[in-house]
Amino acid sequence: MSGDETLASASSSSDSDTGGASPPPRKKHRSSAAEGVGEPGALAGLPSATHLSRTGTNMQSNGTGQEQNHPASNVTQNGDANGLQSNAGSASGASGTGSGSLKKKKRLSQAEEDVIRLIGQHLNGLGLNQTVDLLMQESGCRLEHPSATKFRNHVMEGEWDKAENDLNELKALMHSPNAIVVRAPDSLLRMKFLLLQQKYLEYLEDGKVLEALQVLRGELTPLKYNTDRIHVLSGYLMCSHPEDLKAKAEWEGKGAGSRCRLLDKLQTYLPPSVMLPPRRLQTLLRQAVEMQRDRCLYHNTKLDSSLDSVSLLLDHVCSRKQFPCYTQQILTEHCNEVWFCKFSNDGTKLATGSKDTTVIIWQVEPDSHQLKLVRTLEGHAYGVSYLAWSPDDVYLIACGPDDCSELWLWNVQTGELRTKMSQSHEDSLTSVAWNPDGKRFVTGGQRGQFYQCDLEGNLLESWEGVRVQCLWCMSDGRTVLASDTHQRIRGYSFEDLTDRNIVQEDHPIMSFTVSKNGRLALLNVATQGVHLWDLQDRVLVRKYQGVTQGFYTIHSCFGGHNEDFIASGSEDHKVYIWHKRSELPIMELTGHTRTVNCVSWNPCIPSLMASASDDGTVRIWGPAPFLDAQELDGLNGTDMLSQSQNKQEV
Numbered sequence: 001m002s003g004d005e006t007l008a009s010a011s012s013s014s015d016s017d018t019g020g021a022s023p024p025p026r027k028k029h030r031s032s033a034a035e036g037v038g039e040p041g042a043l044a045g046l047p048s049a050t051h052l053s054r055t056g057t058n059m060q061s062n063g064t065g066q067e068q069n070h071p072a073s074n075v076t077q078n079g080d081a082n083g084l085q086s087n088a089g090s091a092s093g094a095s096g097t098g099s100g101s102l103k104k105k106k107r108l109s110q111a112e113e114d115v116i117r118l119i120g121q122h123l124n125g126l127g128l129n130q131t132v133d134l135l136m137q138e139s140g141c142r143l144e145h146p147s148a149t150k151f152r153n154h155v156m157e158g159e160w161d162k163a164e165n166d167l168n169e170l171k172a173l174m175h176s177p178n179a180i181v182v183r184a185p186d187s188l189l190r191m192k193f194l195l196l197q198q199k200y201l202e203y204l205e206d207g208k209v210l211e212a213l214q215v216l217r218g219e220l221t222p223l224k225y226n227t228d229r230i231h232v233l234s235g236y237l238m239c240s241h242p243e244d245l246k247a248k249a250e251w252e253g254k255g256a257g258s259r260c261r262l263l264d265k266l267q268t269y270l271p272p273s274v275m276l277p278p279r280r281l282q283t284l285l286r287q288a289v290e291m292q293r294d295r296c297l298y299h300n301t302k303l304d305s306s307l308d309s310v311s312l313l314l315d316h317v318c319s320r321k322q323f324p325c326y327t328q329q330i331l332t333e334h335c336n337e338v339w340f341c342k343f344s345n346d347g348t349k350l351a352t353g354s355k356d357t358t359v360i361i362w363q364v365e366p367d368s369h370q371l372k373l374v375r376t377l378e379g380h381a382y383g384v385s386y387l388a389w390s391p392d393d394v395y396l397i398a399c400g401p402d403d404c405s406e407l408w409l410w411n412v413q414t415g416e417l418r419t420k421m422s423q424s425h426e427d428s429l430t431s432v433a434w435n436p437d438g439k440r441f442v443t444g445g446q447r448g449q450f451y452q453c454d455l456e457g458n459l460l461e462s463w464e465g466v467r468v469q470c471l472w473c474m475s476d477g478r479t480v481l482a483s484d485t486h487q488r489i490r491g492y493s494f495e496d497l498t499d500r501n502i503v504q505e506d507h508p509i510m511s512f513t514v515s516k517n518g519r520l521a522l523l524n525v526a527t528q529g530v531h532l533w534d535l536q537d538r539v540l541v542r543k544y545q546g547v548t549q550g551f552y553t554i555h556s557c558f559g560g561h562n563e564d565f566i567a568s569g570s571e572d573h574k575v576y577i578w579h580k581r582s583e584l585p586i587m588e589l590t591g592h593t594r595t596v597n598c599v600s601w602n603p604c605i606p607s608l609m610a611s612a613s614d615d616g617t618v619r620i621w622g623p624a625p626f627l628d629a630q631e632l633d634g635l636n637g638t639d640m641l642s643q644s645q646n647k648q649e650v
Contacts, residue, residue, distance in 0.1 A: 002011040064162060080413055108139065113147050116141045122281040132221060137479030145173065146277040155266070156259050159201040167191055173274045187269040190226050196220050198262050200233060202254045205242045213237065292316040297322050297579045297586050300560045300606045301363070321624035324601075324609040325577070325587045329620040333360055333373060338612035339385045340555065340598045347604030349374070351396055352618050353384025359398050361412055369608050374417045380408060385553070386431055391438040395455070399443070402428050407443055409455065415525050421457035423449070432481065433471040442480050442494075450482065461494045470511045475518050481535075483509040489521065489533075503533050510553045522566060524554045530568050532580070548572040552595055559601025559609060569596030572650040574620070575611045591619055 032296035108116070120132045120143045136143055144152075151166035167188060174187050176492075196219050203212035216237075220230055239245040242253065252258050264278040271586035277283070286610060289310050293299050298318040310316060336356035343350050343364075350362040359377040364541060382400035389396055395418065398408045405427040409419040421443075422429075428445030435452075440460065444450040450463040467485040474481065480492045481502065489503035489512065503509075508526040515521075520541070523531045530544040548571040549556075556568035558580075566578045575596055602608040609621040 014035045043106050090280060110142070113139075113141050116280040117143055118277060118284070121276050121279075144276060145274040147173065148270065152275070153208075155195070155263055156252075156256065158259070159203065160195060163195055164192060165188060167195075169269065170274070176227060189223060191266050191269050193220070193223055193229075194265055195618060196223075197229075197233065198258065201236070201245070201249060201251055202240065202259075204236055204245055205254050209237065209320065220518040228342060270299050280309065289316060297582065300324075300565070302561055306585050320587075322607065323587065324607050324623060325589055326622060326624050327591050327619055328369070328622040329371060330591075331362070331371065331618040331620065332616070333376075334358065334616050334618070336383075336616055337594075337614040338597065338616060339383065339620055341600045341610045341612040341618055342387045342388050342389060342598075342601050343602045343608075345391060345603060346393055347602045347608075350600070350618075351387050351389070351391065351412075352610075352611055353380075353387050353398060354616075355383040355459075357381060357383055358463070359384050359387065359396070359410070362454065363600070364605070364608070369605060369620075369622060377408075377410050377415065377417075379417075380404075382401060388434055388441070390434050391436060395438075397432045397434075397441060397443075399430050399432050402430060405429060407432060408545065409457070419455065419457040421453060423451065423459060427620075431468055431471045433473045435473050436475055436477050442471055442473060444471060444482065446485060452480075463492060463494070463497075469509060472514050472521075481512075481514065481521075483523075484511055490525075502535060502538055505531070508551070510549075510551070511555045513555070513557055515558050520558075522556050524549060524556055524568065526551050530556050530566065530578075532566070532574075533595075542581075542583055544568075544576075544585070545583050546570075546578075546588070547576045552597070554596070555598040557599050557601050559603075560606045565601070567599040567601055569599050569611060569613070571595045573613070573615075575599055575619075577608075589619075589621060592617065 001166050012079045046540050079635065081364060086199075116139050118133065120141070123135070124132045124143070132143065134142075143149075146193075147166060147169040151163060151170060154163040154166055156158075157232055162554045171188055189449065197213055200212050200215045200220065203209075203215060216230070216234060220233070238377055239248060245251070246253050252261075259423055267275050267277055272280075276579055285307055289307065289312075290618065297320050299316075300318070300323060325556055331352070334352065334354040334356055338352055338354045340353040341350060349363050350364065352360050352362070354360075356379065357380045361377070362371040363374045365372065377396075377398070380398055380400060382404040384398045385401045385404075386399040387396060388399075394411065394413060396410045396412050396627055399409065405425050406420060406422040407429045408417060409421065410416070411418050426447065427449045428447040429443050429449060430445040432441055432443040440452055442450070442452055444466065445484050446467045446469060448465055448467055450466040450468050451459055452461040453459055466482060469483040469485065472481040473479075473492075478495055480491055480494065482492060483489045483503075485508070487505045487508055488501060489509065490499050491502050492499045503521065503523070505523065505525055505528075507528050510524045510526055512521050512523045514535070519536055521535050522535045523533060525531050528543070529547045529549045532541040532544070533539070534541050544566065547568050552571060552572055554569045557568060559565050559567055566580055566650055568576050568577055573590070573592045573594060573596060575592070576585045577587040577589070578585050591610070592611065592613040592615050596611050596613045598612045602610075607623050609620045611621065613619070
């Protein structure tokens, strides 16, 4: 077969496959055999009229506005720009002919239209208006309803009468279920009120007092809406200078800024099909980032709502190296079991109490986060089993075990004993809690003592017959929570001597602590482990697994940024850490050789934690040192999530 015959055969085959003559060659497409053939006559490359008519109809149905008599190559290039593949092109590729065929534009789904509108709104906010126009034209979408566009322009230009007339056109569009769930007349009234308020304030700023007064009396007042606000607005008439008006009204003044904020408020009354909520794409991205942070079990840094602080190209993942799961320091100054440890409220000090009858105060170095001994407080004959810092961290109260009838109130700054309190030698004062005012505290024990005292140790009030296991003063300054021998936590008021049941467990509550916001309580329950309760709803939220808890008193704690984490000691010599939402531990910290009695998380340094043990040591936990991966694997923090059977999100 000759070369001419071969070309003719290829052309004939291509025509038969596509149902007509192939279109003219297109740039950047070299795979089609037919495109490599130059045929004489420009009309030979045009598709049939029927094909063009069908294609034009399809393009119009997608809202592209393309005319039917455009060359087929333009239609095909439009499809390429949208990243769409036609059925004809797929069939041609499958048959191996590769002929240039007309590509049909895909009809956009509702989700795809929404995405295009979101992108358009974002680009519009960046000032890329021509790009937005081209995007809307090519996609066939509409950024917002024409009435909304007109309304927006009139508001931004300060044409208030026209904007008020636009509300009548928008009224019919406000019945959408996507709008705020209020009656349409109320929505219209609110929008009109906001418009007139802006109009009134701008008149005042321009010094047009008479016009402003006319708006107030003739337009705002007849609405009979939000009369309290109208009274406030009338007071602005007394402002002699624009700066006084802006300060008193907390308003930035006439201009694009205040009008944009007005539009943001007005948009909330319109369904998104008419006008998108302000900065909707940024809102969705911010929500996605926040959700990723919430799901990150190791996230322990301050939340930054700005999108500039994160990468949108990768999922958010925190490394365990940033987590306080590596031993940074071992404090060995105690010579017997260490029963309790507690960071001060400002995070600059750590107090540790021991069976060796001493309390040691440690200073946290601000840069290295290393701890150094500041002073030793001695003389606690029965040992120290509980410590409580005053709200201002000036004082520290130390309690002993069950046989101890005394408590010591120390001035931490001077090292002086301010008060040594004992009401009776028969008392047992094993727990204490400060009132938020820092002038009173409550104390009690399992022999039925429950006292409220001042800083001099004077008894202010007492409650008879309560066998106290642990105490906590709520932030309201009136309510005291006390766990007792009846396996419950009750709320007591010393003002009116009333009490109520809040938590009821089935086993003894050995200790508990309360979150900063007063909503959650963390309980160490004998033989059960660590339980999380909602004090407001009075329900058990979660039981945390892994810890070994018998009848020893073990103190757990909240910790990390936003108190997202929970840590507890255990009788199996470990420190367990959970994310608040996960029942399974995310970390097991090993290193102690006997029961870990207490864990304290620094309230101001989320990457610093302390644990006290019967082995006589206090371990300070922090993030990983600068070691390579092989060295990090040998450190003593066990990542529970690395074992697939322990992965769980709640």
